Amino acid sequence: MSDLSQRALHLLQTIFGYPAFRGQQADIVETIASGGDALVLMPTGGGKSLCYQIPALLRDGVGVVVSPLIALMQDQVDALDELGVRAAFLNSTQSWQEASRVERLVRNGELDLLYVAPERLLTPRCMELLQEAKIALFAIDEAHCVSQWGHDFRPEYIRLSVLHEQFPDVPRIALTATADQQTREEIVRRLALDDAREFISSFDRPNIRYQIVEKSNGRKQLLDFIGSEHPGDAGVVYCLSRKKVEEVAQFLVESGIEALPYHAGMNLDTRTSNQARFLREEGIVMVATIAFGMGIDKPDVRFVAHLDLPKSIEGYYQETGRAGRDGAPANAWMAYGLQDVVQQRRMIDESEADETYKRVQSQKLDAMLGLCETVGCRRVRLLSYFGQHSEPCGNCDTCLNPPVTYDATVPVQKLLSTIYRCGQRFGAGHVFDVLRGMDTDKVRQWKHEQLSVFGIGSDIGDQEWRAILRQVIAMDLVHVDPDAYNSLRLTESARPVLRGERAVQLRRYVKPVKAKRSQTKAKGYVEADLSPVEQRIFEKLRWWRMETARRHNVPAYVIFHDATMREIAKAMPQSLEDLRGVSGVGEKKLQTYGSELVELIGELV
Template sequence: MAETPLQILNRVFGYAAFRGQQQAVIERLLQGGDALVLMPTGGGKSLCYQIPALLRPGVGLVVSPLIALMQDQVDALRQLGVRAAFLNSSLGRDQAEAVERALLNGQLDLLYVAPERLLTERFLAFLDRLPVALFAIDEAHCVSQWGHDFRPDYVQLDVLHQRWPQVPRVALTATADAPTRREILTRLQLPDHAQFVSSFDRPNIRYRVIEKHNPRQQLVEFLRREHPQDAGIVYCRSRRGVEETAEFLCAQGFQALAYHAGMTAEQRRTHQARFLREEGLITVATIAFGMGIDKPDVRFVAHLDLPKSLEAYYQETGRAGRDGLPADAWMTYGLGDLVTLRRFIDQSQAEPQFKRLETHKLDSMLGFCETTECRRQILLNYFGEQLPEPCGNCDTCLEPVPTWDGTVAAQKALSCIFRTGQRFGASYLTDVLLGKNNERIRRFRHDRVSTHGIGRELSADQWRSVYRQLVAGGLVAVDIEGHGGLRLTQASRPLLRGERGIRLRQDPDQNTQKRAARTPLAAAPSDPEAHALWEALRNHRRTIAQQLDVPAYVVFADATLREMLAHRPRNRAEFAKINGVGQVKLERFADGFLEVLNAHQSAFDHRNTGGPEH
């Protein structure tokens, strides 16, 4: 009798129950239906196609856009006893032919393939010779030309439905707003009723945004305080920023690698492989890095520059804490980020409709940064999801942002824009308000305008915050055609006339930000005895991983080690009850981990009961 999906989940993957909509998606695919699956990163999307591929006759074809990650995905499946392989340009001719023979002989359950290879006429004809269990299209948001990560090859994947209409297809992504979802359905010819949309919430991620002053030094302070030995990703907008930040972190004693599109393919492969397989490494990268990253123990994602949209921000921060353990999403931003991104939009060759959409997305990103409300509520609301109560795990919840009556200050700031000709940036306008008497101000004769020196009650940082918030509120616009100067909008008139007031967020000063008490997010236990066992388990896992030449998390994820730590199994029967311990891993790894657990317990008992006094 054939196994049920739940039996496969337990025997192969070592989990006792499905989460969310996993079972509903699996049942639909087993019945031959199509599906569009939206689940947050770490929500278990892969099980939605892996289990049906094991239960349906034939091989499951997984379309993946990143060649570098296929090896690790396949390694992880093989450690579970699943017959998996990949086909991409990293294989030599003999290796590729061996995979094709295994396919023809029915010796594979899952095959990962890049869209470029899949869409060649030779490979499509080769698939005609195989029984195909299903097609899984991973990172399906790549099909959307309006999305943040468009891949031209993805648009052609409707050929799968045209050539094999009887084979079920599942498109999977962690990030897609309503317009992107509609485009995925249309381009892949999926039925409207095939959507399975889970909550976008990642409650284990703590969101935090701070004002940008000295971003690299701010990053180092954050890392030393909260993640001194953790793996993480730091995003920068430019290649130069990536290189300089990686060098800076190394000089400060961290292990950091650079990753951007200007490096050779071999350099990128090497650095990505090291990040996946080694522990405690930091990758500093442009957005060229990260899509589909399977490393579950990334404890932080930091942004030194403002992402262009909340979709991009959500996708990138979602690479933290895939194991469900606590993680940080930390970002610095300033008005200069907004000026740069607005200029990118304006100077692009895109159609006006696309530019308007990109501007709207950037405005939403800015609103997220400047909010005084729960950041998680703002983020989820953008994706059409309501969070009834504040989350209690973002900076605005943990350290509520005080507001102040900024009406007079805003009027002064707006008046200064007008009096100086609506063509200068926030830094210059701040100098005027503070009464600076430098050469540039004298050259433009702005030492004679009525707003010169009328803002001495606020600091330069406070005035920059006022201007940022006026831009975020739509009262001031950035003049992209000039040099990022600020100009008034129609919305500013009632405020200038005194017909309305405004409350502004009171940004904490830098010393307050440094002193602010925060609950540690470390995944490791703080109790000395538990910490000693935690390190012993990690060391044993590292030894096995090195012997097998796989990342440590492929042996067992941190979440599984934490369960061993909590439950302290003493024999195979108890070890088998740990989440993440399937039948194959039980046979391969149980004895070694039990030896570590039992040796630690014996030593602990000896010290506390029967050992000699010192």
């Protein structure tokens, strides 16, 4: 082991309290600490922050972390302060006096890490400050924001190539949890990382169970899911519109669940207060638009739910990745229906973007629909999107309860024929009425009861026809035209099906049922099995942590993660030396909290 590697491991153990690096962390740290550049793709919760924090401590000067997460910078700095690391941030929330104080610390070489938003970094004042300071490294977090094809493009990120131009000898590390091959290539090109080493970790999050259900009554299904799987747990519920966020949050509150809304249209103070409560309190469900959550550090989010279809697999992966950052079992649940498909298609078609952008977004939506409609393992489908091969996981809904497929060629032909006979001018509701032989005013108005297809699908219910239509849209047999009142139109791909030249396999419709509590744990991770005594210690530690966090005015997880407290409960340390060996207990925390913990445990054992 090189001297640099030994120093890095010493910092990991003494400051952060971890016995060894995970995965590629050691190689990444050595690359940056020795002056090289790196592009790092690592799943949420995989330990990306250590990849720049430790090199910043190993090198002379201050490590500058470029991050769009203004709302979380204070918590990140607080967490480092608890570890004895000198950290600060510069963003628009500070007073002039506070910003000036931080700038003095930077000039005087009195900081290890400085967090700064990209907009602030690119100002003449900040660039001048950096020119005057000794810079250890630049870490560009959430690097996928540089991609115009990505799910979370930030225009200011494109200008970050200035770091290479003005600081050519300072190593740079770009980090993200979400990037397909096209996005990775764009990150390299736009940030001038041509000579950077690429570190691509597995995208798999084996502790997350993926589940996508047929949407019937989304809010009621969500309530059943939370009640059966996650009573009292912290979670995030994503909705597409601000209005829906407000309505769902109110519905959950009225149903006895502690829920808060979050979206960009809210009063800033209320929004900030709600985010702070979610981060610092336990058991809160945040109902939000995608404006909330990028880079959430809260490790014990036990579920992420979607009541609307995400625009892309990247977005879905990023959002679901906010669950289970601590490695304990977590759920990613989604209710998905035909209207979601129609709505997303309409949003793309009505966008003012150019045709190239629309085509890319349509391809991303097609991939997302493929994930929803797959009859195989969802994890296999998800990981293959990012170019990673895997075997069926045994820990998603399609593995645990394999869907039944059937030859649906005849029902699909009936649907396509009805769309065609109706002139490709009507939406789903009317097409279903004709299929099922319904006597409605609209059917009579257009004399569609006289069509040869009238009633040919009367043996199939409305919800099942919706499931069939949703799948044929995902298969690109039918297109929804938003410019013509969401009328259904056949694509070229429908011709061979109508002619009997192509068979169609679909998943059989299953009527939604009320969720039952799962009896199996997430594969790949097993929660600590605590004895009655250990459980009593663990609960006492949670109470102690909550009180301590309140006194320090920081989130509870900044004091200790649940995983660390479980280890403490199992170890039952009788001395500071016993406590020193517990993962997650570094020297600073040992000095700050060690005596309290040993005394508290002594009272219980």
